[in-house]
Amino acid sequence: MSAKSNTDETQETSQADNQKRYWQSNLRLLGKLLFVWFIVSFGCGIILADWLDQFSIFGFKLGFWFAQQGAIYVFVVLIFVYSRQMKSLDRKFGVGDDKGPEEESQL
Amino acid sequence: MSTQLLTYLFVGSSFALYIGIAIWSRAGSTKDFYVAGGGVHPVVNGMATAADWMSAASFISMAGIISFIGRDGSVYLLGWTGGYVLLALLLAPYLRKFGRFTVPDFIGERYYSQAARIVAVICLIFVSFTYVAGQMRGVGIVFSRFLEVEVTTGVIIGMAVVFMYSVLGGMKGITYTQVAQYCVLIFAYMVPAIFISIMITDNPIPQLGFGAEVNDGSGLSVLDKLDGVLLDLGFSAYTEGSKSTIDVFAITAALMFGTAGLPHVLVRFFTVPKVSDARLSAGYALAFIAILYTTAPAVASFARLNLVDTVHNTAYADAPEWFGNWESTGLIAWQDKNDDGIMQYGAGAALSPSKPSFDGNTGVHGERLLTNEPTSSVNEVYIDRDIMVLANPEIAGLPGWVIALVAAGGVAAALSTAAGLLLVISSAISHDLLKKTLLPKITEKQELLYARIAAAVAVCIAGLFGIYPPAFVAQVVAFAFGLAAASLFPALLLGIFSKRANKEGAIAGMLVGLAFTFTYIAYFKFVAPELNSADHWLWGISPEGIGTIGMLLNFSIAIVVSRLTAEPPQSVQDLVDNIRIPSGAKAAVDH
Known part of the structure; x- marks a missing residue:
């Protein structure tokens, strides 16, 4: 972008705006996923564990199961969900890394 | 064939495999050496990360610890897996986008300060060395028990193998050997677990087996039976915890945030081609890790049950052979x-x-x-708790080849982690300390030579730790996490998520976090060990969990100091903008 014209400036601001909105969607997604992360581990596995123990799942006390099995499964799912959702966010805002090399070289 | 011979065969051929891979994947450039050329497939990287992560502590010690402390052992299971969520969501993609070679590299650039870089190098070396020492003990135990060689000889053989592939191959050699090591270690962990699960419950899936009914006709589930047996012997019930909730919370958090801040794990995500690959790769890594981590609590409960069954009220003269074998190792x-x-x-x-x-x-x-x-x-x-996993196949009376397999798996777990740690130590020294600070004029060839020398020296020091373990090593390993959580994690997180975070804040935060956590641990472990009980702890938080408080301190100080001092220069704020979007990521380069 050598010649500074009006259109270039609007493009620049809209690009910055686009990035800002991308970042905010990212933060919202992080908030949701980390909420789940906290609930299954510190929530069900630790704080609520004693109360949950009155229920049972697959023959385990529920709180015990969350702490030694369940939370780990949820962790794995969370990362794959994150990876998928981010890929679609990347596409939506046009900031992904799966574009052709010509487009990439401009950034 | 005797078990001994089988063990030699299994361990020997796994060594031959690792060395073969090392020769095939020699590093030709610093980029090969530090980040394996930057072109590693996400699944391959996930597998290598899993092997890198699962150390002798995970393979040998963890199930043993859980076996003896029961429910309280959950802190390790939650802490060492939950950290990957933080790593994948908060750090790995951004550090990949940043695209350099080392963790101190990021801190140095982001906080535009050589002092910050040096502080990060110090944290890294401290964390990594305490960790690597623990691996060598693992190698020593396996060798002394299964190959019946002196621990010293065992450690030297182990060191020679690590030397071959880390010094020659750098990250490239390590990545591909770690893939092989993952396969060896997970196979070695699962085979006896499945056997024992079938023997005790008829259920071939250990994850379900330890909730299922014992097949002795009593109608009790494994955990109910274990609770009953242990209560009879005067222990507390297996499924009840004895640590306070706040302490469990703090320890779990320290392990989680520490995991996310461990340099040898973070650096693995520098090796994949793209930002989206880094995210995906973290998912694969955790999936591969979860296979072992969800099996470990099952192994723990089966092992405890078997142990009580075979040992309690048995005449010494009738004790099974394994008892005498382990007795001769002193464990x-x-x-x-x-x-x-x-x-x-x-x-x-x-x-x-x-x-x-x-x-x-x-x-x-x-x-x-x-x-x-x-x-x-x-x-x-x-x-000794460390023998539970290794002795488990013998306690359960499994065939010799399973025992030999477990020995090979234990060695694979220890070597893969040791190699990963040695690599981050050597790259921190050759890249951050020499190239970026002391000797900026050296050529790439010289830097590569220094990296190899540093790796060689680190291998020797680690070997010495293994042969002459300082008394405090075993205790200190768990604290590596607290220190990583209190020093590196906040600096990395703020570096990405706060544009306002500046060098004054980051340095003050890291130093206070490290100093506070280190002092607390040192006080209760070495200065006044007699006071190490809940009554004297700060808010009932044990030294294992204090890293969580250290981390909160680090965050508060970093934020407050950053607010009170000048904001970072525009170029750094642009850098933060740049790492927040995936597009335009190039392979890791040396700028």
């Missing part, structure tokens, strides 16, 4: 307090002091005699 001991020739197992320390020391003679039943004073407890049996 099991029996003191016949009531002179009945029968082993009584129960709660409480069997010996005083608690570690056995043998006087070299054997008693009337053939047991190794001890110089320890007997305690008032009825318990006559000393069992």
Whole structure:
């Protein structure tokens, strides 16, 4: 972008705006996923564990199961969900890394 | 074939495989050496990360610890897996986009400060060395028990193998050997677990087996039976915790945030081609790790049940062969307090002091005699927790090839982690300390040479730790996490998520976090160990969990100091903008 014209400036601001909105969607997604992360581990596995123990799942006390099995499964799912959702966010805002090399070289 | 011969065969051929891979994947450039050329497939990287992560502590010690502390052992399971969520969501993609070679590289650039870089190097070396020492103990145990060589010889052989592939191959060699090591270690972990699960419950899936009914006709589930058996012997119930909720919370958090801040794990995500690959790769890594981590609590409960069954109220003369084998390594001991020739197992320390020391003679039943004073407890049996996984196949009476496989798996776990740690130590020295700070004029070829020399020196130091383990090593390993959480994690997180975070804030935060956590641990572990109990701890938080408080301190200080001092220069704020979007990521380069 050598010649500074009006259109270039609007493009620049809209690009910055686009990035800002991308970042905010990212933060919202992080908030949701980390909420789940906290609930299954510190929530069900630790704080609520004693109360949950009155229920049972697959023959385990529920709180015990969350702490030694369940939370780990949820962790794995969370990362794959994150990876998928981010890929679609990347596409939506046009900031992904799966574009052709010509487009990439401009950034 | 004898078990001994099989073990030589399995361990020997796994070594040949690792060395073969090392020769095939020699590093030609610093980029090969530091980040494996930057073109590693996400699944391959996930597998390598899993092997890198699962150390001798995960493979050998973790199930043993859980076996003896039951429910409280959940802190390790949650902490060492939950950290990957933080790593994948908060750090890995951004550090990949940043695209350099090392973790201190990021801190140095983001906080536009050589001082910050050096502080990060110090944190990194401290964390990594305490960790690597623990791996060498693992190698030593496996060698002394299964190959019946001196621990020293065992450590030297192990070091020679690591030397071959880390010094020659750098990250490239390590990545591909770690893939092989993952396959060896997970196979070695799962085979006995499945066997034992079938033997005890008829259910071939250990994850379900330890909730299922025991097939002895009692109708009790494994955990109910275990609770009952342990209560009878005077222990607390397996599924009940004895640590306070706040302490469990703090320890879990320290392990989680520490995991996310461990340099040897973070650097693995520098090796994939794209930002989206880094996210995906973290998912694969955790999936591969979860296979072992969800099996470990099952192994723990089966092992404890089997142990009580085979040992308690058994005459020493009728004890199975494994008992004598482990007794000769000094990791099991029996003191016949009531002179009945029968082993009584129960709660409480069997010996005083608690570690056995043998006087070299054997008693009337053939047991190794001890110089320890007997305690008032009825318990006559000393069992080191570290042997549970290794002895498990023998306790369950599994065939020799399974035992040999477990030995090869234990060595794979220890070597893969040791190699990863040695690599981050050597790259921190050759890249951050020499190239970026002390000798900026060296060429790439010289830097590569220095990297190899640093790796070689680090291998030798780690070997010394293994042969002459300082008494404090075993205790310190768990603290590596607290220190990583309190020092590196906040600096990395703020560096990405706060544009306002500046060098004054980051340096102050890292130093205070590290100093606070280190002092607390050192005070209770070395200065005044007699005060190390819940009554004297800050808010009931043990030294294992104090990293969480150190981290909060680090965050608060970093934020407040950053607010009070000048904001970072525009170029740094642009850098933060740039790492927040995936597009335009190039392979890791040396700018």
